[in-house]
Amino acid sequence: MTGRHTKDSQETKFLLEKYAPVSNTEDEQIIEVLDSLTLHTKMPGQSTAVFLNDVARAIYKAFGFKEVSIGAKDREGIFKCVAMVGFRDEVKTSRQKLSYTLAEMMDARAYPSTRVNKIVEIHLIDDMPLKEGGGDMYNRPSLIGKERPSPDSMVEGDYIEFSVLGPSDELLGWIEMSGPRDGKFPSRSTIKWLEFISTITAACLKLKEPTKERHAADTSVHVET
Amino acid sequence: MPTGVDQKLELSRMIRERYSPIKREEKDSIVDGIEQFLKSAMSPRTPMHTILMDAAKLIHRNFEFQYVSIAVKDPVDEKFRYIVALGLTPSAEAAYKEIRYSHADLFDESVFPSTKVSTYTHFYMAEDAPYKPGEEKSYTRPSLLSMTRANSDDMLEGDYIDVFMQGYVRDITGYFELAGTRSGKLPSKTTIRWMELIASLLSTIEAHRGGWKA
Numbered sequence A: 001m002t003g004r005h006t007k008d009s010q011e012t013k014f015l016l017e018k019y020a021p022v023s024n025t026e027d028e029q030i031i032e033v034l035d036s037l038t039l040h041t042k043m044p045g046q047s048t049a050v051f052l053n054d055v056a057r058a059i060y061k062a063f064g065f066k067e068v069s070i071g072a073k074d075r076e077g078i079f080k081c082v083a084m085v086g087f088r089d090e091v092k093t094s095r096q097k098l099s100y101t102l103a104e105m106m107d108a109r110a111y112p113s114t115r116v117n118k119i120v121e122i123h124l125i126d127d128m129p130l131k132e133g134g135g136d137m138y139n140r141p142s143l144i145g146k147e148r149p150s151p152d153s154m155v156e157g158d159y160i161e162f163s164v165l166g167p168s169d170e171l172l173g174w175i176e177m178s179g180p181r182d183g184k185f186p187s188r189s190t191i192k193w194l195e196f197i198s199t200i201t202a203a204c205l206k207l208k209e210p211t212k213e214r215h216a217a218d219t220s221v222h223v224e225t
Numbered sequence B: 001m002p003t004g005v006d007q008k009l010e011l012s013r014m015i016r017e018r019y020s021p022i023k024r025e026e027k028d029s030i031v032d033g034i035e036q037f038l039k040s041a042m043s044p045r046t047p048m049h050t051i052l053m054d055a056a057k058l059i060h061r062n063f064e065f066q067y068v069s070i071a072v073k074d075p076v077d078e079k080f081r082y083i084v085a086l087g088l089t090p091s092a093e094a095a096y097k098e099i100r101y102s103h104a105d106l107f108d109e110s111v112f113p114s115t116k117v118s119t120y121t122h123f124y125m126a127e128d129a130p131y132k133p134g135e136e137k138s139y140t141r142p143s144l145l146s147m148t149r150a151n152s153d154d155m156l157e158g159d160y161i162d163v164f165m166q167g168y169v170r171d172i173t174g175y176f177e178l179a180g181t182r183s184g185k186l187p188s189k190t191t192i193r194w195m196e197l198i199a200s201l202l203s204t205i206e207a208h209r210g211g212w213k214a
Helices: A010-018 A026-041 A048-063 A089-096 A188-208 A211-215 B004-018 B028-041 B048-062 B090-098 B189-209
Strands: A065-073 A079-085 A120-123 A159-165 A171-180 B065-073 B080-086 B121-124 B160-166 B172-181
Touching: A026 A048, A026 A188, A026 B189, A048 A065, A048 A079, A048 A171, A048 A188, A065 A159, A079 A089, A079 A171, A120 A188, A159 A188, A171 A188, A188 B028, A188 B189, B028 B048, B028 B189, B048 B065, B048 B080, B048 B172, B048 B189, B080 B090, B080 B172, B121 B189, B160 B189, B172 B189
Parallel strands: none
Antiparallel strands: A065 A079, A065 A171, A120 A159, A159 A171, B065 B080, B065 B172, B121 B160, B160 B172
């Protein structure tokens, strides 16, 4: 086989078919979503809030969670919810009012969970009885307290939290999701992808910081809305 | 259905079993490798050359390519030159690092005929001799350049793949050059998608750091 290939040659056709842009597997589809996220973050002047909204929307669409929220640390070192997808307006308003210090974020007694690894925690409603007025934080508070149909069922009030960690494992923010469309705890593979998204989010947040601030010991993410 | 304490125990057990780190999947080591790469790259203290070398090592270790090199656009003369190369003989690596291409050179189909398989990726087939006279030196085994392709799925010594790093307006800031698979077969589509994601992450790093020299 010698000579130059034309667009009609057998080899050219084979390559175009083998690498056709249609994603055939779940992994390829997710890689495509991540690729799209990183493309948008290159947009000059894109704010942190817009980027985090893109991340929340990507998780909502690609992984089948009905509710996704993302929080980040502001200039004063306080953690606040920055991006939310899938919540009722009233719930959004309630969640936007929340703020936490680093100590509160790390308080395992206030927010008991089953820790999967360094960055993933699963919070079960069974461990966090609903406080008075706490129903404002949920889309369907009337469902809280209903029996769990099976051990692998995720119910109203359960949520999965991913820590967004910087290069020295400092906490930059969190990604929280709940309400899987199939009603079940996600697969191990989904958790792995979401961990990866947390790391990409951390990298983009750090890269978005002005150079001087990135070089300084300050490890906060400055959220401009 | 158990209740109370039994149910909580069962839930905890289910969570631990389902998400056990022992049950590793094929993609896990790739994801772990990229996460480790990003951890280092997000630190402003990591020099760009280290980031490029780490990216080349990440690809060389986790994917099937025997030869991995990365070229970036020099902000001074706007020409692309190879900064890191892995898997090559010292003489081939030295020849690689001598090469300079302008944007026009890079996409000159009369010299480097290619098949564009996606927005980011071009495939160069050995039969098309996609190199300039004298560039045979940059191949590790130039004597094999005239090998014939028995099957369309074969990856020949002279075949190579360029995955381009693009800015937000699709401007090319650099590229990976990948050649020689350990199996002798073309890489899978999933592998190419991973390459494109790593290229995209690298160009994001470049965009936010204000260039390859930063």
